[in-house]
Amino acid sequence: MKQNNFLYLLNDALQNQNIQLALDSVKTFKAVDLADILSQLPLDSAQLLLINLPQRAYVFSYLAPEVQVKIGNGLSRADLAEIIGEMSSDKRADVFKQLDLEQQNALWPALAQAEREDIRQLAQHAEGTAGAIMSSEYAMLTAELNVAEAIQMLRFEAPDTETIYVAYVVDQARKLLGVVSLKQLILASEDTLIRDLMTTDIIFVTTDTDNDQVAKIISRYDLLALPIIDEQGTMVGIVTYDDAMDVARDEATEDFLKSSAVNASSKLSIKTAPIFQLYKKRVFWLVVLVFGSLLSGIGIAHFEGIISKNIVLVFFLPLLVGSGGNAGAQSATLMVRALATGDVVAKDWVFLMLKETLVALTLGLTMAAAVSILGFYRGGEMVALVLALSMMGIVLLGCLIGTSLPFILNLLKLDPASASAPLVTSICDATGVLVYLYIASQLLSL
């Protein structure tokens, strides 16, 4: 409520061209909060506020892509070129990618030569790689400087770098020689040479390294920034810890959505996405899974005889089949996450299958005991036996399918996260139907 009242007054001030009042009222806001406010204002007010903000390029970079395009479209070409020019290189390339070809062409001449070159460089790299998220604005030093000179250099470079807390020592050909932190510089005596101070065991990756690998390395080594080199070994950019946090969150979101067979990127917001887009992200797997369940139906049709003679079997059908699916989904999820966090690698497969078998047997025994009591009560001892044997078999198979599928996808270079719970459930269901009704047909009278 408070938020809405504030937006109402702010909008009023902007509509009345009372720009100073508007700016004063948002003076204490952080850039990301200002971006939220811009997204909620009417378009003309948002544009007016944005172009008057002192840190406008920074605020603009926090807007969601679709809002950037919407607000950007209404700005004069000169204003937009200025804002894009002021942005950091990685954010600038991101915005440029959103624009359609006509807009890009209109904007291109208004950008400075260096900015155009930067956009060209960064646009070369495939989505999802270090090259696509890196920034080309990092602090560089040469090995011959002493500490006092280096600090002076960092002061000079500060406005154009993402961080001055880590500086990269390069040679004439921009080959990466070492890393030095501002902390090291502050603690060293002024005449120490950078050559003697720098760390030469450098952790770095190349432009084609996967995003999620970049995020993992930054997190593992608690880095502020990770240097990126090209195939020639030339330093071309850095990825900072805050971008790594965003990557890690987006990867986790995507894996999480895949776990329920939603094929969405992390950018999908259920609040703002159009209905057709939500439909599109969900319908494919739902229809695929229909055909998966058909297998269960075919299994059931095959055993129609034994079912119609022992209609009590139908009573236990959802329970038995469901248990296999649930156990399988658990196994798959544990495995997918372990592969994603690097806790498990492909060569652990045999060991994990053996271990999973033991876990599945203990789970199966517990479940078999529970279900056979129910079966005895409802259908007598033969039904109890059928249920106990089926449950053991179904849970065991479910666990093994759930454990294997992510590994197999991994081997085929597919994303293990595609082994979603619904897919595993659907495969385990069909298997479960066959196991259950086959055992029943062997032990019960037709």
Added chain:
Amino acid sequence: MKQNNFLYLLNDALQNQNIQLALDSVKTFKAVDLADILSQLPLDSAQLLLINLPQRAYVFSYLAPEVQVKIGNGLSRADLAEIIGEMSSDKRADVFKQLDLEQQNALWPALAQAEREDIRQLAQHAEGTAGAIMSSEYAMLTAELNVAEAIQMLRFEAPDTETIYVAYVVDQARKLLGVVSLKQLILASEDTLIRDLMTTDIIFVTTDTDNDQVAKIISRYDLLALPIIDEQGTMVGIVTYDDAMDVARDEATEDFLKSSAVNASSKLSIKTAPIFQLYKKRVFWLVVLVFGSLLSGIGIAHFEGIISKNIVLVFFLPLLVGSGGNAGAQSATLMVRALATGDVVAKDWVFLMLKETLVALTLGLTMAAAVSILGFYRGGEMVALVLALSMMGIVLLGCLIGTSLPFILNLLKLDPASASAPLVTSICDATGVLVYLYIASQLLSL
């Protein structure tokens, strides 16, 4: 293979007391990699290597809790007290918590007074709160210093602080007045007063703030560290960005596991956890879900008459019921993640239910079309009609259940992530059975 050969030689050097050789061979390793190596060495070799490492406290803090206890148990009390004394305050408190009471008592007198006080302070805070993960080692400045004095002060404090890139300006009572970054200090002229330089719009949280909230704030505002204050407004610690990354990863892992009804903490490794522990984390929900599926069974039993007259209904049972479960699981997962990332809040519920209804209708129509063709082919037009109507109803109900459950759990102050796919599936299954067989009993002849 290379890794194993290296471990073999390293172990050999240690067994022969050739400590210098061992140390030389790991000289270029980062602390986190050394921790990995220690975990893979035989216990006596690991202990020997650890106590001789120059950065041993730092390496020790990277070990998994169970390895810390194992290795720590074999060290002399003096060695262990020294290592724990050298650790950062948050890591020290974590280790201490692992030890049993006897070990704690044995170690207590060997620790310095300040270290004991620190452990006592940090141990007060509940698990999962900012207080439990914060570090009490942060850089402090007073407002009256000028920039040159402040930098000198940071140099002096550096060995005992987690970071010198952010310093907190406090008054005599340790009330937080402002924040200043090392970048600001480096760029300002030497005689500027900290009072005039510091940022006073401080983002901070209290000791009882949830971990995941802390991680979200650090990520949202791209902070290097977040200051933590107590109820009196006194500054008591900081949480750094690298700890926030760990928290965010652990939260994502836990939500991911919950999505398949595995009740595990992020610390559970399927590779190293004992079988009984894996069993325990999985069996509870599997058994609960058995009783969930019983509801489906009861529904089926109630309609046994119509089933035995129209055995073709059984053929479509897994397909229809499964589709509701799958659609519901998708909805629940989208909602759980949106609540977790803050994309959606409680008051969006009505809007999202309306939106979900539209999405569900489009999904339901598609699915109904698909299944009614199959139904017509297999059972004639009445069966096709039953299937189409049932599918529409089941998908719609599934989506609404999946969307509501996380919200309801959230309202009840329970973790929305407990609305796991298997739980939603199981509820949707039972609903689906009733809808399908009720519609069938109305439209088909008994």
